[in-house]
Amino acid sequence: MTVNDWPTQLRERGLRVTRQRLAVLEAVAANPHQPAEAVHAAVAEQLRDITIQSVYTVLHDLTSHDLLRRFDPPGRAACYETRTADNHHHAVCTVCGKIEDVDCVHGEAPCLEAPAELGMSIDVADVVFRGVCADCQQAQAQEHPRRAAA
Numbered sequence: 061m062t063v064n065d066w067p068t069q070l071r072e073r074g075l076r077v078t079r080q081r082l083a084v085l086e087a088v089a090a091n092p093h094q095p096a097e098a099v100h101a102a103v104a105e106q107l108r109d110i111t112i113q114s115v116y117t118v119l120h121d122l123t124s125h126d127l128l129r130r131f132d133p134p135g136r137a138a139c140y141e142t143r144t145a146d147n148h149h150h151a152v153c154t155v156c157g158k159i160e161d162v163d164c165v166h167g168e169a170p171c172l173e174a175p176a177e178l179g180m181s182i183d184v185a186d187v188v189f190r191g192v193c194a195d196c197q198q199a200q201a202q203e204h205p206r207r208a209a210a
């Protein structure tokens with residue numbers, strides 16, 4: 061596990077080092093792909109008075125300075141992670157909602173070609189993999205042994 065020097069990273073981006081920002085970065089680094097509510101719950105263990113609104117503000121500031129990346133799982137609240145340096149994708153389990161990182165084969169955005177006749181300058185092609193994770197497949201096989209064997 062890499063240790064992040066958050067105070068330096070904040071200063072490098074011209075952001076003040078605050079306890080709120082450090083606590084949010086640490087919470088998101090420890091548990092990637094968490095929605096704001098979960099980040100708030102984790103941060104509130106250290107900073108008992110922090111409001112959900114402050115957490116939203118911090119998440120927004122850190123995301124706009126590329127210290128956090130925001131991911132919007134289809135039909136669910138936005139999630140945050142500290143892995144910002146690459147153009148990775150996400151795989152979402154449609155049963156339990158688990159989110160996994162998927163390395164991009166191309167490595168940089170956009171990794172899908174848009175047709176030239178579209179006439180748009182494309183920055184990003186969002187790719188979200190959806191399916192059933194290994195744990196849920198196993199649980200389903202145990203619940204429905206015959207169906208799984210068929």
Ligand SMILES: [Zn+2]
Pocket residue numbers: 153154155156157158192193194195196
């Ligand atoms: Zn699952």
Ligand SMILES: [Zn+2]
Pocket residue numbers: 092093141143148149150160161
């Ligand atoms: Zn990710």
Ligand SMILES: [Zn+2]
Pocket residue numbers: 147149163164165166167171187
């Ligand atoms: Zn890709």
